[in-house]
Amino acid sequence: MYFCTNMRIDIITVIPELLDGPLNHSIVKRACDKGLVEIHIHNLRDFSKDKHHRVDDYPFGGEAGMVMTIAPIENAIQTLQSERKYDEIIYTAPDGKKYDQKVANRLSTLTNIIILCGHYKGIDQRIRDHLITMELSIGDYVLSGGELAAAVISDSIIRLLPGAISDETSALSDSFQDDLLSPPVYTRPADYKGWKVPDILLSGHAAKIDEWKHNEAIRKTERLRPDLLGED
Ligand code: ADE
Numbered sequence: 001m002y003f004c005t006n007m008r009i010d011i012i013t014v015i016p017e018l019l020d021g022p023l024n025h026s027i028v029k030r031a032c033d034k035g036l037v038e039i040h041i042h043n044l045r046d047f048s049k050d051k052h053h054r055v056d057d058y059p060f061g062g063e064a065g066m067v068m069t070i071a072p073i074e075n076a077i078q079t080l081q082s083e084r085k086y087d088e089i090i091y092t093a094p095d096g097k098k099y100d101q102k103v104a105n106r107l108s109t110l111t112n113i114i115i116l117c118g119h120y121k122g123i124d125q126r127i128r129d130h131l132i133t134m135e136l137s138i139g140d141y142v143l144s145g146g147e148l149a150a151a152v153i154s155d156s157i158i159r160l161l162p163g164a165i166s167d168e169t170s171a172l173s174d175s176f177q178d179d180l181l182s183p184p185v186y187t188r189p190a191d192y193k194g195w196k197v198p199d200i201l202l203s204g205h206a207a208k209i210d211e212w213k214h215n216e217a218i219r220k221t222e223r224l225r226p227d228l229l230g231e232d
Contacts, residue, residue: 007037007110007161008084011150012076013117014055016041022151031164039154044068047076056120065121073127077114086112089133092146092153093118096135099153101176103136107153108160115153117146179228183216 011019019041023029031037045053049071056066077089087110097103107113116123116132128135138149158164165171175182186197200212221228 006035007108007157008040008112009037009154009157010040010042010080010086010112010114011117011147011154012042012044012073012114013145013147013150014044014119015117015145015147016043018145018147019151022148023154027164028155028158031158031161034163036161036163037158042076042080044072044076047079048072049075059121063121067121068119068123068127070124070127073116073123074131077116077131080114084112086114089114089116089131090153091116091118091123091128091132091135092138092149093122093135094137094140094142095122096137098140099136099138099149099156101156101174104153104156104160108157115146115150117150119145176228178217179221180217181221181225181228183213183220 013019023039023041028037028039032039044055048055055068055072057069059065059067080086088107090113092115116127136149136153138152143149160171171177173182186201190197190202198212200208203209218229222231
């Protein structure tokens with residue numbers, strides 16, 4: 001079968017090595033090998049005109065820490081934009097909008113996206129004001145940089161591309177797709193030292209099994225994430 005999704009993700013970072021591992025295995029690697037997505041990782045320092053390839057400077061106002069400067073980031077984004085049009089230019093930072101499955105679903109329908117990984121104290125606010133179209137946080141905690149967030153975002157988008165997962169419906173049955181956690185899963189043996197698989201799953205009755213899975217998903221969501229059901 002041939003799928004021609006052909007998405008392109010450009011990631012701009014000061015630590016390209018951090019992205020090699022997470023994006024070079026499993027479903028993401030297979031999606032790249034099948035030509036469903038191209039991932040290009042760019043070292044921000046290559047876009048710095050400074051003779052030491054600096055990309056940061058001291059903050060105005062005397063705070064501690066360093067701030068990523070405008071020029072190399074603008075240069076990187078403009079270089080990419082001169083080659084193609086981008087649907088979103090995303091900045092990963094703890095003070096961005098909370099990333100979730102709905103955002104992942106929408107991003108998976110786009111063609112070209114840039115992800116700029118934040119570092120140090122963050123980027124000069126003027127980049128956010130003038131160049132960034134979307135700011136995303138993967139959770140209310142602070143990472144050392146935006147690279148792991150960029151990997152999380154890329155992985156969650158790529159697995160949704162048609163053809164990325166062999167059984168295409170399986171991404172649709174992921175947790176969160178219906179605002180529900182996914183039901184428990186079991187495999188052989190059916191009885192492990194007295195720990196038994198629920199009888200219904202061995203019954204061969206497809207409709208009853210589907211009903212059981214749906215009810216289990218609701219029960220689990222009520223127990224663990226009532227907020228998803230609007231119940232908190
Ligand atoms: N960079 C640092 N912390 C982050 C977070 N929680 N989400 C996205 N990018 C980040």
